[in-house]
Amino acid sequence: MPAILMKQISKAFDRLKALDHVDFEVDAGEVHCLLGENGAGKSTLMNILYGLYHADAGEIYIHGKAVHIANPKIAQQYHIGMVHQHFMLIESMTVLQNIILGNEAGRFAIDYAENRSRIDELERLYHFDFDLDKPISVLSVGEKQRVEIFKALYRGADIVILDEPTAVLTPQEVDVLFRILDDMRKQGKTIIFITHKLHETMVLSDRVTVLRNGKIIGSLRTEEVTPKILATMMVGYAIDFDIVKSTFKPGKPVLELRQLKVLAASHATISLQVRQGEIYGIAGVDGNGQQELEGILAGTAKPLSGRIIFNGEDITAMPAAKRKAKGIALIPSDRLQNAILPGMPIIDNYLLGFQHNSMFSHFGILRFNVLKKHADNMVNQYSIKISALEQPISQLSGGNQQKIVFSREAGLNPLLLVAVQPVRGLDIGAIDAIHRQLLQLRDRGKAILLISTELSEIMEMSDTIGVLYKGELIAQRKAGEVTIEQLGLFMAGERPE
Amino acid sequence: MATMMFVVNMLTMTFRLAVPIALASIGVSISERAGIINLGIEGIMLLGALGGAVGSYVFSNAWMGILLALITGIAIGVLYAFFVLKFEANQSVIGIGLNIIASGLTVVIVKFIWKKEGISGIVTQMSTYSVPFLRNIPVIGAFFTDQSPFILLTLLIALACSYGMWRTKIGLRLQAIGENPLAAATAGIPVARYRTGAIVVGSSLAALGGAYLSIVHSNLFVSNMVAGRGFIAIAANILGGWNPMGSLLASLLFAFAQALRFQFSAVHFPDQISQIIPYVITLLVLVGVGRKTRAPAKLGVLE
Numbered sequence: 001m002p003a004i005l006m007k008q009i010s011k012a013f014d015r016l017k018a019l020d021h022v023d024f025e026v027d028a029g030e031v032h033c034l035l036g037e038n039g040a041g042k043s044t045l046m047n048i049l050y051g052l053y054h055a056d057a058g059e060i061y062i063h064g065k066a067v068h069i070a071n072p073k074i075a076q077q078y079h080i081g082m083v084h085q086h087f088m089l090i091e092s093m094t095v096l097q098n099i100i101l102g103n104e105a106g107r108f109a110i111d112y113a114e115n116r117s118r119i120d121e122l123e124r125l126y127h128f129d130f131d132l133d134k135p136i137s138v139l140s141v142g143e144k145q146r147v148e149i150f151k152a153l154y155r156g157a158d159i160v161i162l163d164e165p166t167a168v169l170t171p172q173e174v175d176v177l178f179r180i181l182d183d184m185r186k187q188g189k190t191i192i193f194i195t196h197k198l199h200e201t202m203v204l205s206d207r208v209t210v211l212r213n214g215k216i217i218g219s220l221r222t223e224e225v226t227p228k229i230l231a232t233m234m235v236g237y238a239i240d241f242d243i244v245k246s247t248f249k250p251g252k253p254v255l256e257l258r259q260l261k262v263l264a265a266s267h268a269t270i271s272l273q274v275r276q277g278e279i280y281g282i283a284g285v286d287g288n289g290q291q292e293l294e295g296i297l298a299g300t301a302k303p304l305s306g307r308i309i310f311n312g313e314d315i316t317a318m319p320a321a322k323r324k325a326k327g328i329a330l331i332p333s334d335r336l337q338n339a340i341l342p343g344m345p346i347i348d349n350y351l352l353g354f355q356h357n358s359m360f361s362h363f364g365i366l367r368f369n370v371l372k373k374h375a376d377n378m379v380n381q382y383s384i385k386i387s388a389l390e391q392p393i394s395q396l397s398g399g400n401q402q403k404i405v406f407s408r409e410a411g412l413n414p415l416l417l418v419a420v421q422p423v424r425g426l427d428i429g430a431i432d433a434i435h436r437q438l439l440q441l442r443d444r445g446k447a448i449l450l451i452s453t454e455l456s457e458i459m460e461m462s463d464t465i466g467v468l469y470k471g472e473l474i475a476q477r478k479a480g481e482v483t484i485e486q487l488g489l490f491m492a493g494e495r496p497e
Numbered sequence: 498m499a500t501m502m503f504v505v506n507m508l509t510m511t512f513r514l515a516v517p518i519a520l521a522s523i524g525v526s527i528s529e530r531a532g533i534i535n536l537g538i539e540g541i542m543l544l545g546a547l548g549g550a551v552g553s554y555v556f557s558n559a560w561m562g563i564l565l566a567l568i569t570g571i572a573i574g575v576l577y578a579f580f581v582l583k584f585e586a587n588q589s590v591i592g593i594g595l596n597i598i599a600s601g602l603t604v605v606i607v608k609f610i611w612k613k614e615g616i617s618g619i620v621t622q623m624s625t626y627s628v629p630f631l632r633n634i635p636v637i638g639a640f641f642t643d644q645s646p647f648i649l650l651t652l653l654i655a656l657a658c659s660y661g662m663w664r665t666k667i668g669l670r671l672q673a674i675g676e677n678p679l680a681a682a683t684a685g686i687p688v689a690r691y692r693t694g695a696i697v698v699g700s701s702l703a704a705l706g707g708a709y710l711s712i713v714h715s716n717l718f719v720s721n722m723v724a725g726r727g728f729i730a731i732a733a734n735i736l737g738g739w740n741p742m743g744s745l746l747a748s749l750l751f752a753f754a755q756a757l758r759f760q761f762s763a764v765h766f767p768d769q770i771s772q773i774i775p776y777v778i779t780l781l782v783l784v785g786v787g788r789k790t791r792a793p794a795k796l797g798v799l800e
Contacts (some may be wrong), residue, residue: 065619071682071687072685073685073687082683086682088683101681102684109665155685274601
């Protein structure tokens with residue numbers, strides 16, 4: 001009898017069908033990966049199981065018994081726990097308070113001594129070691145995640161759902177997480193692991209279920225599949241994984257950062273150089289100054305100190321519009337906020353940032369015929385699927401939106417492209433397309449600064465790799481002269497000798 | 498001896514002036530800890546003041562006035578919760594609206610009951626008490642002579658709410674809701690129920706503070722008699738750090754500033770200047786200390 005059986009689950013948000021007659025089955029004691037692209041419906045399905053969403057149709061059975069899970073409290077009563085992608089922790093409260101919240105010992109007043117002894121017991125069983133009196137806000141991301149897992153165990157979960165748990169971790173923290181999951185499996189827990197990473201699925205799971213566009217594509221034993229099969233199931237067509245990079249032929253320096261201080265909280269600075277025909281990749285865990293650096297390079301924020309040299313010219317104080325005119329293209333990390341105007345037509349989005357370009361406007365009068373020709377050209381060249389240039393860009397998939405941003409920024413022959421998380425939230429097909437286009441730009445002699453928290457992306461694309469830690473470029477290596485493990489250590493703040 | 502009497506006078510006056518502000522301010526702390534802004538405190542106090550006057554008038558018993566004020570506070574709280582939680586109306590707009598409605602509605606009700614414009618008839622005032630023996634002690638005896646039971650009640654409420662906030666399950670959960678409602682919900686806490694409770698308790702305390710003005714501090718209702726105390730209560734809550742005991746202390750500080758003003762007026766100090774003292778102190782303190790306190794992270798955000 002399966003631990004969990006979800007039958008014919010359907011769920012729609014407004015008109016969008018998130019789940020379409022989904023059948024999902026998990027056996028007791030197994031690690032089950034729920035694999036799929038962003039927006040495939042993985043989190044929605046699990047939020048239904050955890051009582052945060054309610055299915056429009058379908059049934060849920062736990063150990064063979066039909067149940068109605070109206071809210072998380074009821075899910076907990078069925079011994080289901082969930083570790084969300086965005087942690088459900090109260091930053092200002094202590095580890096202890098967060099663990100016990102909602103399940104406090106004591107009748108009216110909280111019996112902290114009793115709570116502590118219960119926690120101690122469970123900590124020994126699962127080899128956790130928390131400082132219970134520390135506030136959550138001072139913990140590292142990995143520690144916060146461990147508190148979340150422990151919270152689920154403390155509430156008596158036998159079935160633990162983890163939503164994209166590795167997205168925020170360094171490789172070393174991923175190892176720790178996998179050890180904890182192994183411990184849990186040995187204790188007889190059932191684990192549902194939501195992910196879009198093939199590698200993790202192969203390493204971790206006993207069984208894998210693939211979701212695509214809200215439908216189940218298949219459920220297989222992991223030993224029977226290969227990453228290639230899984231990828232094809234995930235995206236619906238065969239993907240050629242092998243990107244071939246041409247040899248690295250750097251030209252003269254294009255961008256130079258001189259002791260750029262981006263974080264007020266630290267004295268550290270960033271110094272680096274990006275040359276023609278080079279992809280300089282900046283790795284690092286999110287929140288180490290990437291966002292600040294992005295703003296400073298875009299010209300929307302000022303560095304606390306230091307200088308930015310572009311083509312031999314000091315542009316530290318140059319405003320954003322002028323930088324763009326000089327040939328600095330930018331793919332912002334937050335597409336919806338900073339890269340597009342969601343409600344406006346595609347053609348207007350092609351104008352965004354280039355409205356002062358003499359190609360598109362004369363004396364403030366827009367030349368729509370030129371713009372239309374350019375946009376048409378770009379859409380064809382980058383094979384972007386649209387129905388008309390007048391269509392609002394918000395109707396497109398994330399991948400096609402990003403291709404439009406990419407073609408807009410790269411299409412007018414920039415000298416430098418700053419790409420921040422250029423493939424965040426995209427599906428494999430779109431990631432592949434963007435990556436190939438980045439390499440093409442490189443081969444055409446453009447300088448590219450790639451800022452990404454995805455280590456695999458950095459490893460795959462970069463010619464030179466720098467690691468950002470607390471606002472400091474803590475290490476710099478040539479690609480091929482550094483392993484993913486070493487990068488992981490730098491990302492965690494360890495300095496190279 | 499004269500200075501001693503002056504100090505004692507100042508202190509007893511401070512306590513008397515602090516009661517309505519403190520009660521409302523504690524109420525604000527509780528509701529805001531649950532993440533709910535209530536700018537309608539001024540209006541709730543006013544309706545509470547009228548409720549107190551009406552109850553006291555009808556039953557010729559001030560305690561019945563208190564009871565009616567509490568019922569008024571609960572009713573408004575439920576209504577407020579209905580609007581901001583069920584219909585997810587903008588909290589600030591509903592609060593301001595409540596103030597406007599209260600200032601009009603009270604005048605109408607006064608007219609209906611007493612057939613007078615903006616002022617009620619005399620109602621039964623709550624009697625004061627004197628503590629035997631202690632009242633005979635020189636100087637500090639003044640604290641125990643002809644004092645309102647409300648001063649003691651306010652102290653007890655502040656203690657109880659403080660204990661509830663920092664030591665009990667309910668308090669921890671309320672704080673969690675104000676900091677991260679989604680996290681509280683995933684921890685299995687019925688967020689809406691806790692919020693409704695916090696709103697109702699907050700509103701009742703404000704109404705109680707209002708009733709103090711009409712049937713303890715005086716013996717009639719006058720239109721707009723709350724005169725900004727509701728807003729001062731909100732400020733006191735900020736100064737007190739969203740904390741019941743802090744709210745009480747901040748209210749005492751503001752009340753002290755007012756008492757100072759009355760003392761100055763009594764010695765023929767130019768009234769124009771003495772009148773601004775409380776406001777200047779409020780401003781200075783808020784600028785100085787108010788910046789250092791931290792609001793609940795998700796104040797005014799339902800999620």
